Amino acid sequence: MSQTAASTATEPTDAVGPEPSPTLADLTTLRVGGPVETYVEATTEAELIDAVRSADDAGTPLLVVGGGSNLLVADEGFDGVVVRDVRQGLEADLADSCGTDGACGGASLSLPAGQDWDTFVAQAVANEWVGVEALSGIPGTVGAAPVQNIGAYGQEVSGVVASVQTWDRATGQRKLLTLSELGFGYRSSVLKRTMRADQATGAADLWYPTPRYVVLQVNLQMRLGSLSAPVGYAELARRLGVEVGQRAPSAEVREAVLELRGGKGMLLDGVGGAAAPDHDRWSAGSFFTNPVVPIEAAGRLPDDAPRYPVRSATPTTTTGPALGEIDPSVVKTSAAWLIEHAGFTKGFGLAGEHSPARLSTRHTLAVTNRGGATAQDLVALARAVRDGVRDEFGIDLEPEPVLVGLAL
DSSP states (O other), X not given: OOSSOOOOTTSOTTOOOOOOOOOHHHHSTTOXXXXXXXXXXXXXXXXXXXXXXXXXXXXXXXXXXXXXXXEEEOTTOEEEEEEEEOOOOOEEEEOOOBOTTSOBOEEEEEEETTSBXXXXXXXXXXXXXXXXXXXXXXXXXXXXXXXXXXXXXXXXXGGTEEEEEEEETTTTEEEEEEHHHHOOBTTBOHHHHTOOOOTTTOOOOTTOSSOSEEEEEEEEEEEEOSBOSOOOOHHHHHHHTOOTTOOOBHHHHHHHHHHHHHHTTOSOTTGGGOOSOOGGGSBOSOSBOOOEEEHHHHTTSOTTSOOEEEEEEEESOSSSOOOEEEEEEEXXXXXXXXXXXXXXXXXXXXXXXGOSEEEOSSOTTOEEEOSSOOHHHHHHHHHHHHHHHHHHHSOOOOBOSEEESOOO
């Protein structure tokens, strides 16, 4: 199942052949997944479009991979084309004038989809571009960020996205999607919703496991300043010594977020001073999204269950840094709390401490590979956790990673 041809007997014995194709275990942070039929690294936008178009024209299954931090792929591998965008870089257009309300001008940024996300966040904080500091330490690429509207510690990428340049696989043309067209929600977007695979049956249709719109470039609009956007998460606010809704120096926000993520095992090896290897980091981050439930359903949860306001994906005002508007009809609760109170403790494994797949010893929301797990091991653990929470609380946890060749 590799695009790399075997050497023939007539070749010199010291000849160096092409590099073998990586497996999905090599390309994902969970470090599981089988071989790839054809692997392409795109170093230009033209190469990315050509690889996608060629696969679609041939009717070949397509998987576009970024940092591999949100993928769980079957042990059998992927019988199709895997494309990895490796482009890096950034174009910035700055306006630094300040108004009478204290709000300064902004930075219009354009980044290729392959750009490493946290490298960009570090650059943004260093350059005093405001709006992504609480998204520090999230693995993956810029192109993946708007697909699931990445978020952490009360901040979402939708707060700074202006538009996304895509390749529309349906029309075979470039298509610019504006903020209003992207349809951002909690861990959701139009991009993600075009992947209509039925996770219950494993059935897939035309745009799975890669969206109809393949991200080519992300355009951001960010404010200038040394202070962060309003802090929207209580745990982070406490760490910074501010109230929710107040601002803090962006550099301090980044440092605090990296410390919080590191303490929960939610950094990749080597990020934020993290030592390597650490099997608590062999994960896809949060395996389940935090449930958003009607206010009536939240009332049926135990009194000590966390309840968080659900804010709109975009700020309430464009005249200055602001949080989104609260939706009074729904409440977000904590998937980690539900998991723990359904009886799944940190480090839980189906076969005890020797299980190849276990919950992180630092955070119950992460399903981890302890060094020898298969994709099926990870799915079995995730399924047991999901079913246990459903039995205890009547809430269905939704997986955050894209499952390829697997059904939960």
